[in-house]
Each structure stands twice: as structure tokens, then as C-alpha cells.
Amino acid sequence: MYAFTYHRPDTVRQAAGLVARKEDAKVLAGGQTLLPTMKQRLASPGNLVDLGSVAEMKGIERKGRTIVIGAMTTHADVAGSPLVQEAIPGLAALAGNIGDPHVRNRGTIGGSIANNDPAADYPAACLAMGATIITNKRKIAADAFFQGMFDTALDEGEIVTRVAFPIPGKAAYAKFPNPASRYALVGVCVAKRGSEVRVAVTGAGASGVFRWPEAEAALSKRFSSKSLEGMAAKAAGLNTDIHADAEYRAHLIGVMARRAVDAAVGK
Numbered sequence: 055m056y057a058f059t060y061h062r063p064d065t066v067r068q069a070a071g072l073v074a075r076k077e078d079a080k081v082l083a084g085g086q087t088l089l090p091t092m093k094q095r096l097a098s099p100g101n102l103v104d105l106g107s108v109a110e111m112k113g114i115e116r117k118g119r120t121i122v123i124g125a126m127t128t129h130a131d132v133a134g135s136p137l138v139q140e141a142i143p144g145l146a147a148l149a150g151n152i153g154d155p156h157v158r159n160r161g162t163i164g165g166s167i168a169n170n171d172p173a174a175d176y177p178a179a180c181l182a183m184g185a186t187i188i189t190n191k192r193k194i195a196a197d198a199f200f201q202g203m204f205d206t207a208l209d210e211g212e213i214v215t216r217v218a219f220p221i222p223g224k225a226a227y228a229k230f231p232n233p234a235s236r237y238a239l240v241g242v243c244v245a246k247r248g249s250e251v252r253v254a255v256t257g258a259g260a261s262g263v264f265r266w267p268e269a270e271a272a273l274s275k276r277f278s279s280k281s282l283e284g285m286a287a288k289a290a291g292l293n294t295d296i297h298a299d300a301e302y303r304a305h306l307i308g309v310m311a312r313r314a315v316d317a318a319v320g321k
């Protein structure tokens with residue numbers, strides 16, 4: 055690692071001020087991505103603004119029909135939250151299957167979505183459940199937030215403070231994990247809220263998370279895995295790498311979508 059200056063603010067305002075004022079500054083959340091990147095010298099911020107003491111960015115609350123999760127809430131805290139388990143059990147299960155215990159106890163929801171790794175789990179939940187990403191400046195709908203591989207709508211220095219999930223009628227996530235990292239080779243989140251059904255796919259797309267309109271149309275008619283029988287996504291535009299080729303990922307999207315629907319209806 056190169057030398058850097060470490061800052062530990064107590065409020066979002068202080069953190070945003072430091073990021074704006076200090077040269078080449080980056081916020082640090084759980085460090086599960088940023089620190090390895092720095093160790094590999096792929097990133098070398100001159101100033102590191104640690105969000106670990108910003109209490110207003112931690113915790114989970116229910117506001118009417120919405121679950122609001124602080125950006126610095128760890129995956130383990132989301133997985134273990136009675137509020138999330140009761141209101142959106144599929145989201146608690148998703149968080150409980152991220153990486154390993156070390157990653158779940160350090161990694162945060164804000165860090166995960168700000169990083170927008172194309173194989174990360176939370177982006178699929180945000181997109182399928184129609185979440186709103188709240189920053190120190192504005193509110194951004196998930197549909198507008200995820201803009202491509204490792205790319206989001208965040209401006210330079212903008213900080214994700216909370217993520218708001220409208221409580222769906224039914225929702226679940228199914229992933230086919232890479233056996234080493236547990237990242238998704240393919241992960242599919244389905245959510246039904248009123249008459250609207252949304253299906254979001256992670257791990258497969260060359261541009262990161264995306265919705266699968268054909269599956270949404272089929273499930274809108276009847277919310278059952280039978281509606282997706284024989285369906286696979288189009289292989290064009292999907293990733294081919296050492297783990298799986300595009301055709302295999304296209305097939306897996308259909309399988310994971312059916313599993314997610316079965317889990318959502320309690321099969």
C-alpha cells in the first residue's frame with residue numbers, strides 16, 4: 055500500500071466535507087473491496103474517510119410499508135434483523151448468503167451497492183424490490199442507480215446514507231454461487247408488489263445487474279414457477295469467463311428464477 059491520511063468523522067456532514075475538501079479522498083465502509091484493491095495498488099487514495107463511527111448511517115427501521123437500512127449496516131446485521139426477517143425474509147436470506155462470516159461481519163449494504171460489482175447480490179434485490187437509494191444529496195430510484203459494471207449514478211464524493219425497500223407481498227432471491235467466493239455466477243431476485251412483478255438478474259450481464267422483462271410478463275399473468283417453465287434468458291450480452299459461458303449463464307437464469315419464485319411462494 056501507498057501512504058495515505060486516515061480520517062474518522064462522526065457525522066455524514068463531516069464525512070462529506072472531508073471528501074469534498076481533501077485531495078483524492080475516498081470513503082471507507084467495510085473495506086472488503088477497497089482495502090484489497092489498495093493492497094494490490096489498483097487504488098491509491100491520498101485520504102481515506104472511514105465511515106465506521108457515523109452512527110446515523112447504521113441500523114434498520116420500519117417506516118410504514120418500508121424497511122430503511124443504514125448504509126453502514128453490515129450484511130450480518132441485515133441477515134439477523136428480526137425486522138427484516140419478518141417484513142422481507144428473502145432479503146434477510148440474501149444477506150445471510152453473502153461471502154463468508156468475515157465478509158458478512160465487515161461488508162456493508164452501502165459499500166456493496168456503491169461498488170456495484172457485477173456479481174454482487176444486493177443490486178439484484180434493490181432493482182427487483184424497487185428500492186430507493188438515499189444519499190447525502192438526494193434520493194435515487196434503483197432503476198436509475200445501477201448504470202453498468204462498477205458504475206452508479208453517484209456523483210464524485212456523494213455518499214449513500216440509507217437504502218429504503220418497499221415491503222413486497224412476496225419476494226425471494228436464488229443464487230448459483232461461485233464455490234470459492236460465494237459471489238453469484240448467476241443470482242435472480244423476484245418480487246411481487248400489488249400487481250407488479252419485477253425480476254432482476256446479477257452475475258450474468260456484461261453491464262452488471264439487469265431486469266428480465268420476459269419473465270416479468272410471464273409472472274404477471276400467474277406468479278408461479280410453472281409460468282417460467284422452459285424459459286431461459288437470451289445468451290447475447292451475457293458474460294463468458296473461466297467459470298461459465300454465456301449459454302450456461304442463460305440457462306442458469308431460468309433455473310434460478312424458478313427457484314426464487316418457488317421460495318417466494320413458500321414451496
Ligand SMILES: Cc1cc2nc3c(=O)[nH]c(=O)nc-3n(C[C@H](O)[C@H](O)[C@H](O)COP(=O)(O)OP(=O)(O)OC[C@H]3O[C@@H](n4cnc5c(N)ncnc54)[C@H](O)[C@@H]3O)c2cc1C
Nearest residue numbers: 083084085086087088153161162164165174175214236237
Ligand atoms: C472473499 C469475499 C467474498 C465476497 N462475496 C460476496 C458475495 O457472495 N456477494 C456479494 O454481494 N458480495 C460479496 N463480497 C463483497 C462484500 O460483500 C462487500 O459488500 C463489498 O466488498 C463492499 O462493501 P464494503 O462495505 O466492504 O465497502 P468498501 O470496500 O469499504 O468500499 C467499496 C467501495 O464503495 C465505496 N463506498 C463504500 N461505502 C460507501 C457509501 N456509503 N457511499 C458511497 N460510496 C461508498 C468506497 O469508497 C469503495 O469505492 C465479497 C467480498 C470478499 C472479500
